[in-house]
Amino acid sequence: MGPLNGVRIIEIAHIGPVPHAGMLFADMGAEVLRIERAGPTDLGLRRPIRFDVHLRGQQAIALDLKLAAHVELLLQLVEGADALIEGFRPGVAERLGWGPDVARARNPRLVYGRVTGWGRDGPLADAAGHDLNYLALTGALAAIGRAGAPPTPPLNLVADYAGGSMFLAWGVLCALFESKGSGTGQVVDASMIDGVASLMTNFQAARQAGLMNAPRGYNLLDSGAFYYDVYMCADGRYISVACIEERFFDELLAKLGLHKQDFGDRAASGWESGRQLLANRFLQKTRAEWERVFERGNACVAPVLDIEEAPRHSHHASRGTFIELEGVVQAAPSPRFSRSMPGVPAAPQRPTPETVDAILRSWLPEQRAIAAMNILAPMEPSEPVAVARDT
Secondary structure (H helix, E strand, O other): OOOOOOOOOEEEOOOOHHHHHHHHHHHHHOOOEEEEOOOOOOOOOOOOOHHHHHOOOOOEEEOOOOOHHHHHHHHHHHHOOOOOOOOOOOOHHHHHHHOHHHHHHHOOEEEEEEOOOOOHHHOOOOOOOOHHHHHHHHHHHHHEEEOOOOOOOOOOOHHHHHHHHHHHHHHHHHHHHHHHHHHHOOOOEEHHHHHHHOOOHHHHHHHHHHOOOOOOOHHHHHOOOOOEEEOOOOOOOEEEEOOHHHHHHHHHHHHHHOOHHHOOOOOOHHHHHHHHHHHHHOOOOHHHHHHHOOOOOOOOOEEEEOOOOHOOOOHHHHHHOOEEEEEEEOOOOOOOOOOOOOOOOOOOOOOOHHHHHHHHHHHHHHHHHHHHHHHHHHHHHOOOOOOOOOO
């Protein structure tokens, strides 16, 4: 099921972008084999396996990639894979003996996808870092936040996921598509700073065009404009307003009972007075009351839901935006397809002797599978292992 049915991908377990990319592939029907570490690490936030939702829909075995026999087993698995994804710092995979040259010598069709923060070259290539650092260096972080306040960390959505896992998955899929014609794989180098720089393309151009020259918090899309902002309601909850176009702004005012002449034009010189008018009006009703006022309208208004509220919203319920696996609410696979629609993913699972046996028999010829089981038997972890990345 799913548009990637029949594609086999090996994921070397990490935190952040790599497991998210693995989830994206698995959600679309790819057979993803996660190679977990055979021992604990101090990276990542440990949690019960059912809450580690990036691991859903995947198979897993545990290998100690510092052992030659386990590296050899990984390379045997690579022979039957279409792609491999990893997120180590430059040179680590090569030092451990399974870097792209070695892996692709065993399987020339292999697409080898690697994601890093700073990229694989340049003066910062070997430095540690996290999402916030990559945002900082690309100009994205400086552009996010309110006037007079420090830049605001936007969770780790922008660099780790939008600039990291999404670009890794996109690059691997592009390379897989190309290999259909060439018969040869290649290395995909996805860096988070490159991905975030790409996401900032329109803002870079807007700045050069003179459309975004004010400091942070004084521009159209960064909370500067009163008609693109968030307002508190009578119950302390919030409502979002994003009526950029004039016709949507007109509907907003009509439903608020305000008049256009109260605002003058919508130029930046009137933004603060406009903000005060909207702020005072939204404080007159609760968020639920405003939801009823703006329901199914075209004023570009929506309630600001928290993480717990969002899955219960009627729109999400009607579309099946969220699913529940073993009691854990999470987003359903996305995007959707008219024909090759992916199924409901399996809940995350740790490797067991039974599942490892089935995986090896599926991925390897019989004799190799039996030999691999003999190697792995004493290494099977009895406790959950951490999924970690060298950062």
